[in-house]
Amino acid sequence: MASGTALIYDEEMTTHKLLWSDPICDIEVPERLSSSYEQLRSYHLVERCVHVPAREGSEEEILLVHSLEHLEVAKSTQTMNEEELKRVSENYDAFFFHPSTYRCARLAVGATLQLVDAVMSGKVRNGMALVRPPGHHSQRNAANGFCLFNNVAIAAEYAKLKYGLQRILIVDWDVHHGQGTQYIFEEDPSVLYFSWHRYEHQEFWPSLKESDYDAVGLGKGKGFNINLPWNKVGMGNSDYLAAFFHVLLPTAFEFDPELVIVSSGYDSGIGDPEGQMNATPEVFAHLTHFLMQLANGKLCVILEGGYHLKSLGESVCMTVKTLLGDPVPQVSGEMAPCLSAVESIQNVRAAHKPYWKWLAYEDTSFLQNLSTKSHFLKTANSNPSTEHESKITNNNDTVKVDRFLELHMKNILFPVPPIKTATTGCEGSEHFLSEHVQLVKEMDKTEVEALVSGFYADLVKDNKTLLSLGSMFVILDKILKKEVCNGIATSPTAALSAAVALRHSVRLGFQRVLCVFVGDMQMIPNTEDGKMLIINICEKEQSGKTSCKHYFSLNWKEDAEGNDFFSAVLGFILPVAYSYQPNLTVIAVGPNRNLGISGISLLVALIQGLAESRIFAVIEDTEISLMQNVAKLLVGASTPAFGIYVPPTQEKVNRIKALRDQFQQEWKMLQCSVKEGI
Numbered sequence: 045m046a047s048g049t050a051l052i053y054d055e056e057m058t059t060h061k062l063l064w065s066d067p068i069c070d071i072e073v074p075e076r077l078s079s080s081y082e083q084l085r086s087y088h089l090v091e092r093c094v095h096v097p098a099r100e101g102s103e104e105e106i107l108l109v110h111s112l113e114h115l116e117v118a119k120s121t122q123t124m125n126e127e128e129l130k131r132v133s134e135n136y137d138a139f140f141f142h143p144s145t146y147r148c149a150r151l152a153v154g155a156t157l158q159l160v161d162a163v164m165s166g167k168v169r170n171g172m173a174l175v176r177p178p179g180h181h182s183q184r185n186a187a188n189g190f191c192l193f194n195n196v197a198i199a200a201e202y203a204k205l206k207y208g209l210q211r212i213l214i215v216d217w218d219v220h221h222g223q224g225t226q227y228i229f230e231e232d233p234s235v236l237y238f239s240w241h242r243y244e245h246q247e248f249w250p251s252l253k254e255s256d257y258d259a260v261g262l263g264k265g266k267g268f269n270i271n272l273p274w275n276k277v278g279m280g281n282s283d284y285l286a287a288f289f290h291v292l293l294p295t296a297f298e299f300d301p302e303l304v305i306v307s308s309g310y311d312s313g314i315g316d317p318e319g320q321m322n323a324t325p326e327v328f329a330h331l332t333h334f335l336m337q338l339a340n341g342k343l344c345v346i347l348e349g350g351y352h353l354k355s356l357g358e359s360v361c362m363t364v365k366t367l368l369g370d371p372v373p374q375v376s377g378e379m380a381p382c383l384s385a386v387e388s389i390q391n392v393r394a395a396h397k398p399y400w401k402w403l404a405y406e407d408t409s410f411l412q413n414l415s416t417k418s419h420f421l422k423t424a425n426s427n428p429s430t431e432h433e434s435k436i437t438n439n440n441d442t443v444k445v446d447r448f449l450e451l452h453m454k455n456i457l458f459p460v461p462p463i464k465t466a467t468t469g470c471e472g473s474e475h476f477l478s479e480h481v482q483l484v485k486e487m488d489k490t491e492v493e494a495l496v497s498g499f500y501a502d503l504v505k506d507n508k509t510l511l512s513l514g515s516m517f518v519i520l521d522k523i524l525k526k527e528v529c530n531g532i533a534t535s536p537t538a539a540l541s542a543a544v545a546l547r548h549s550v551r552l553g554f555q556r557v558l559c560v561f562v563g564d565m566q567m568i569p570n571t572e573d574g575k576m577l578i579i580n581i582c583e584k585e586q587s588g589k590t591s592c593k594h595y596f597s598l599n600w601k602e603d604a605e606g607n608d609f610f611s612a613v614l615g616f617i618l619p620v621a622y623s624y625q626p627n628l629t630v631i632a633v634g635p636n637r638n639l640g641i642s643g644i645s646l647l648v649a650l651i652q653g654l655a656e657s658r659i660f661a662v663i664e665d666t667e668i669s670l671m672q673n674v675a676k677l678l679v680g681a682s683t684p685a686f687g688i689y690v691p692p693t694q695e696k697v698n699r700i701k702a703l704r705d706q707f708q709q710e711w712k713m714l715q716c717s718v719k720e721g722i
């Protein structure tokens with residue numbers, strides 16, 4: 045299992061700069077790179093990464109994507125004077141040459157390819173390349189939007205050629221549409237390109253019709269180009285997460301990439317003059333964490349845009365911290381996507397319905413009810429209540445944004461607990477013991493009896509249960525005190541242990557405890573006070589207990605062929621969990637679980653993004669191999685193997701849709717379609 049995070053940075057890429065006045069290009073400054081690197085150092089993140097040197101991309105590598113003419117023009121600029129540089133630059137939309145631009149662009153390509161090699165060779169698990177000039181706007185025969193060579197596109201072609209890859213996912217979370225990358229791969233089904241971007245109904249640069257959601261790819265590439273346009277500014281954390289839950293992740297898991305490359309632009313973050321969006325730096329930790337679960341963790345993050353230096357630096361640090369396996373900080377803000385975002389999500393799901401199995405049963409009846417002109421949903425005008433209030437009066441006030449971020453980041457960056465996982469001496473644990481795991485001593489009998497009060501006391505019959513409860517209390521205590529990040533225990537009666545753990549956690553002071561219980565829960569605690577939210581994944585409805593705001597029974601029978609649980613985790617469990625914003629997650633697996641190990645692994649892997657990654661897992665003690673799998677995930681030693689992808693049946697899709705329709709007003713992250721007639 046590869047481990048470690050590469051960081052690629054070469055100061056020489058700061059020499060490219062604007063020599064004349066140009067109000068469009070003057071935001072792409074060398075300090076973008078140097079201040080991001082300094083910020084990484086200030087958080088002691090550089091020293092925790094594996095340093096991989098940059099190199100020059102060769103002409104041959106650049107020709108994987110670009111024309112010889114384009115390469116020659118770029119090369120010829122090295123010896124030009126300012127006058128000539130200006131003239132050549134004017135041939136392109138929003139690009140400037142400097143005598144060192146060609147050299148820097150080749151270093152940007154080379155740095156990117158060095159990262160691909162480090163990840164594909166297993167030298168590291170993932171990594172980030174801090175490069176400029178950026179790449180995603182550049183095209184086969186043209187520079188564009190500050191980009192000369194398309195670093196990420198060259199990396200994808202390079203990886204296909206050198207490593208024989210057949211499925212590469214490119215995620216472009218920059219606030220601009222990477223039209224260059226789209227043009228390069230739009231007929232190529234081996235490269236799935238996803239981009240969200242400020243669009244405002246084609247008003248915003250580069251103002252292209254082909255940046256809209258109905259540009260799904262061409263020929264064999266149909267379905268492998270996904271555009272999610274933001275038709276309003278001020279999009280925030282909830283909109284970005286909703287886009288991942290309801291568009292990108294279900295597609296990505298079905299695509300099952302062998303490598304994930306991110307066109308990582310941070311102009312989609314708060315304070316950026318280009319993006320005018322509201323998303324705060326910690327959201328990039330969540331986005332990164334989700335993508336780390338794909339391709340067995342092989343993830344290459346390549347810098348694109350990002351022009352507010354403080355916002356850029358904080359977002360880069362959040363990304364690298366997560367790549368290193370640190371706990372994911374709580375995401376801030378109201379977990380409710382705005383109407384315009386939900387419309388775009390609904391439109392792109394409808395546009396891609398013909399190409400993806402997970403969308404086979406998508407309800408696109410809304411298309412019939414719309415005037416043919418609009419063809420899809422468009423917010424001609426929407427009342428302010430459906431938009432986000434901007435956290436900052438206007439993003440252009442840099443100092444104001446600096447101060448906001450100063451305060452905002454203070455309570456985000458907690459010290460990473462040295463020990464990630466605590467466990468009892470449960471059998472099988474010897475397999476994963478490492479310096480990241482702490483064995484907890486048993487608690488003595490009398491102390492346990494004192495803690496197992498009233499209702500449960502008479503349920504605790506034998507000594508074995510008592511002891512397992514004891515060590516559970518010790519683990520919960522350590523998690524609460526942040527001595528460890530997460531914990532795992534086995535129990536002869538997981539249902540009882542989970543119920544006791546929930547009560548104990550609330551008594552310890554956890555305000556919102558999420559419990560995901562797989563199997564027959566038998567005893568269901570009272571969730572009236574909202575201090576617990578229970579999602580019981582069981583084979584059949586628990587006797588008489590119907591779903592309500594804080595208790596869901598999700599009937600699911602695992603598919604014998606493989607793992608069909610993606611739609612439940614991505615389309616229901618995560619949206620509800622993120623809406624609830626728990627500060628502890630308890631995941632319990634009881635007797636006769638109705639989910640496969642890969643479905644449970646998916647659940648554990650993705651749910652670590654909640655509650656600052658504070659998870660307590662309690663597993664029926666008969667489930668040794670499951671316990672080991674879960675323990676390895678909690679320690680961060682492995683990324684789950686999700687088994688064979690099986691799309692959900694219509695019955696299962698309808699079951700989730702029914703729960704979504706019933707609860708999307710309470711848990712707004714469930715929203716992925718707009719009710720007609722609003």
Ligand SMILES: NCCCNCCCCCC(=O)CS
Nearest residue numbers: 138189190220249309348349
């Ligand atoms: N009225 C014309 C405005 C043109 N604006 C061009 C902005 C290019 C931005 C490129 C970028 O950020 C790469 S990530």
Ligand SMILES: [Zn+2]
Nearest residue numbers: 218219220349
């Ligand atoms: Zn951009």
